[in-house]
Amino acid sequence: MNRFDEETLVLYAAGRVDESRRREIAEAASRDEELLATLEVIGVVCGFCKFSFRKVPPTRLQRVQDRSRSILAAARRHPVWFALVLLLAVSGMAGAGWVMLMPRSLLHDNFNDNWFDSRLWLPPPSFGDKQGIREADGRLKLVNRGYLISKQEFTGPIEVSFDWIWNELGLNPVYADHLVIVLRSAGIPTPDYPFEVPDGIVIRLNAWEGRAEVDAEPGLQNHQKGEWGEVKFSPDTWYHIRITDDGERIAVYVTGRNDPDHPDEKPVVEGSYPMAPKSGHLVIYNREQVGGVPHESWIDNVTVRPLR
Ligand SMILES: [Ca+2]
Ligand SMILES: [Ca+2]
Numbered sequence: 001m002n003r004f005d006e007e008t009l010v011l012y013a014a015g016r017v018d019e020s021r022r023r024e025i026a027e028a029a030s031r032d033e034e035l036l037a038t039l040e041v042i043g044v045v046c047g048f049c050k051f052s053f054r055k056v057p058p059t060r061l062q063r064v065q066d067r068s069r070s071i072l073a074a075a076r077r078h079p080v081w082f083a084l085v086l087l088l089a090v091s092g093m094a095g096a097g098w099v100m101l102m103p104r105s106l107l108h109d110n111f112n113d114n115w116f117d118s119r120l121w122l123p124p125p126s127f128g129d130k131q132g133i134r135e136a137d138g139r140l141k142l143v144n145r146g147y148l149i150s151k152q153e154f155t156g157p158i159e160v161s162f163d164w165i166w167n168e169l170g171l172n173p174v175y176a177d178h179l180v181i182v183l184r185s186a187g188i189p190t191p192d193y194p195f196e197v198p199d200g201i202v203i204r205l206n207a208w209e210g211r212a213e214v215d216a217e218p219g220l221q222n223h224q225k226g227e228w229g230e231v232k233f234s235p236d237t238w239y240h241i242r243i244t245d246d247g248e249r250i251a252v253y254v255t256g257r258n259d260p261d262h263p264d265e266k267p268v269v270e271g272s273y274p275m276a277p278k279s280g281h282l283v284i285y286n287r288e289q290v291g292g293v294p295h296e297s298w299i300d301n302v303t304v305r306p307l308r
Pocket of ligand 2: 110111112138139300301
């Protein structure tokens with residue numbers, strides 16, 4: 001499963017990530033042929049990849065090279081981009097050029113410095129002493145309706161991506177965690193139980209029911225009940241989530257399932273939400289404490305980009 005965004009991989013290839021991140025990506029690449037192939041293509045195109053392929057067995061390397069050829073074929077379908085990247089590589093500006101050609105992030109946080117970045121995020125509201133968030137071990141923990149609310153308001157089209165894992169705390173599985181992502185919101189959760197955000201486009205990743213659900217304005221009069229799609233979210237497993245918002249249509253993608261019946265490039269759920277507001281904050285929160293049962297999720301690499 002490739003749970004690293006493109007910007008992180010390019011910075012890795014350019015030797016611009018810290019040592020713990022470098023080890024994490026190298027270790028993931030040694031197990032993930034698709035990630036290995038992606039790094040190889042970055043190296044081929046830009047000529048600066050520092051990843052070593054020497055330890056890869058010959059049979060596996062052949063499969064990786066086959067995969068690389070298909071990725072290069074995809075690059076050829078976008079010849080202008082490809083030519084520009086090659087030109088920059090030849091001129092020795094490939095690293096900076098690749099980053100410049102990628103859509104610039106409107107927001108990116110890798111949570112790597114154990115400091116909650118108040119330049120990017122609003123102070124998280126709290127409705128109890130067992131609820132909150134904490135940045136640690138290079139990621140962000142959400143506990144019992146822990147909220148992450150962007151300081152910036154976004155106007156589409158945008159793409160939101162991040163990595164998510166929820167922890168099985170050994171309790172009744174009915175209480176599996178939920179992760180809620182809200183787009184175009186005022187960013188103000190209701191102070192009444194269960195402390196949900198009432199407005200915007202609400203995407204709920206529901207690990208108990210095995211669903212990804214989309215609603216618009218769920219706590220308001222113009223509530224538009226949306227679509228849902230089936231998806232299993234196992235505990236203690238990282239998933240890469242990508243949500244596209246073209247200003248009207250929302251699509252939710254989940255990668256990392258390794259299920260041929262559910263290819264990564266096919267949305268789990270999508271729908272049109274013309275009545276919702278057109279801009280607002282990004283909000284991410286997990287499930288509240290229910291019947292004394294705590295809920296805990298971790299997220300990483302939260303990125304907002306203009307939609308390509
Ligand atoms: Ca930080
Ligand atoms: Ca991180």
